[in-house]
Amino acid sequence: MIYKSILFRQSLIIFLCSIMASFQLMAQNTASTLELKELKTSDDSRIFSVKLTGEGEAGAIPVFQAKVDFFTTAEGKSELLGSASTNRDGNATFKAEKGTRFLKDKEGTSVVKASFNGIGKLNSAEASVKFKELNLQITLSEKDSLNTIQLQATSVGPNGETIPLKETTFNLYVQGLFTKLKIGECFVDAGTGAFEFPKNIPGDANGNLKIFVRLEENEIYGEVEKTENAKWGNHRSGFVEPSRSLWSSGAPIWMITTLLILLTGVWSHYLYAIIQLIKIRKEGKKIDQK
């Protein structure tokens, strides 16, 4: 009896623990992660990109159709800039047009915060970026058969004064078919810098190139980009498709010749055989008439 009673009690405890654990598991929320990037584009607008993922068993899973809010914050104040929904890859972008007012602290630093409020069991998540205003101007010049890119970069001080940028490196790219090709770096000091453009970069059929000057992953200014078009490409003739190849509409001559020789050889013998059969028939007709 005693054993039965102990066994019953233990079973009951295990049963209750299992139920509690199940409820706990059912109530357990899934963590989510938000990554935020910022880019000041050539038209002085700012693009804020986020990627939202949830923690799945097999790793991070993109969260689809989740609303992400973007705020500008400084010194305890916060203002909503706008919202965006994530796509199937969990990505969402928000574009702050030129002239958008960002809150600033005393040193002129702005902070933009992206916030996801959570859906169902998916936890909420936040991410933020900070940046100072940077004005970048590029000028393309052609002198003595040298193509040069002139950079002028200034920031804005706490009192609104213009401060030339010091000892900062910019990356230079040209647009390729799929990605950007890095062609070099330009060191800017006292607000100016120059870069001699290489002569061996092919452009499109007309020699056009799209040049990108970028300040990347800078702790103070964030990411800044400026683009300009130039006719500096040296490859002005487009790709000429060979008239006769394996992949062109016209077959190679050797292939046609081989096929014709083979077919002529074979079918001429067939023709000979048919002619002989006709002759047999003619002779047979004569015999039948006799």
Add this chain to the structure above:
Amino acid sequence: MESNKRKQELLKEFLPQLEKTSLAWYAWVAFLLGAIFFGIYCLVLQILKGHIITGMRDNVVWGVYIVNFIFFMGISYAGALVSGSMHLFKTSWRGPILRIAELTTIVALLIGPLYILLCIGRLDRLPFLFMYPRIQSPITWDVIAITTDLFGCLIYLYLSFIRDFALLRDSEDTKLPKWRINIYTWLALGYHDTPTQRKRIKNVTNIMSAMIIAIAIIVYSVLAWIFSVTLQPGWHSTIFGPYFVIAAVFSGAGVIIILMRVFRSIYHLEKYITKQHFVGVGMILMILSMFFAYFTFSEYLTKWYGSKKLDDNLIQILFTQYFWQFVFSNYVGTLLPIIIMGIPRFRTINTITFAAIVAVFALWMNRYLIVVPTLETPYMPIQDTRPDWILYKATWIEWSLTFGGIGTFCLLFTLAAKFVPIIPISEVADAELEMSAELAKGQNNHEATVTSPIKKQIVLKKEANDL
């Protein structure tokens, strides 16, 4: 005159096969028609519902249909090669098996390409292949090659039939209906066995027998190139052309042996299709199995030694997932004909037929192992890797159409054997006369060597003139 007399004797012997039709024959034809109509029903289902009712998917786009295509085309080329070679080299025992080989060529050639149509998802686009052909495409080469081959084989087959059509036309003792006599008359083309007509037929047959050997080799190589010009693991091989040709003749020789055995039993042709014929074709089977084994070993050895990742994957799959099929097709199928034909005491008609049956099944399996496992190990990963998308398993629809094709092969053969004698009467009579003449000549030569040096000189001069 002696030849004509012998032909009439033979015709008298074989006419009952063409005139009388037994109940068993009708039952057999009804069974075959049942298989064919069920196949047609499956084809209608496939057209209406699409390829989703087959085992073919995005990854394995070719299944048993293409295997059947290669198999039937192989049998066809083998028939052409065997009959063409025997005729060209004047093999003394060729007569009784020539027609079986020739009919195999045509019947298989009519069925094989139909399986290509079954693989095509959008049959309405088929005319584009002819309207906008690309010379660079191996598919276009195949269309041209098969058409050329079919035309050549039809001419060759017709040439071998003309003399027998004339015999059937001129037969006085026949109980054949008039409409059949009229057909024979029309097909005989006014052939009266005059020296000129005989010479013409002989010349053209000699030329065409050489042509169909060459065409068969080219056409089957073209079929092999459809696979080998791709970069797929297991297909991209320089020896695929000769490998396919050897495999084709190997399986075709097996089918010819099986048909010889079948017709020998049904039509009681023991007097004409003797053990010598079985041993003769069996020897061809053995030599081809050795060549086939050599090519197979060479093919897989180089792939295994090269250790390219995808080739390794393929060999891994062949030796695990398809282990028994691989052993059957490449070990049992090649070793059995060698053992049976290699040891004289094993050489009986039944054992040779058994070896042929095993070889035919093994070669079908060999084609399956060439097509399916390769498609299951593609170069490019696919977007969805669920097993039923990657792995292939033929459905009952595909098997029904396969049996429908075999049924059509058997039906066409049955009907052809009812329309013309399965033994080429004129060829057999001529071969017998040739052999008697050879024997007589041999005796004369022997006499010449033993009698006098002058006679010997005369015989040598005569031989030189003959040459």
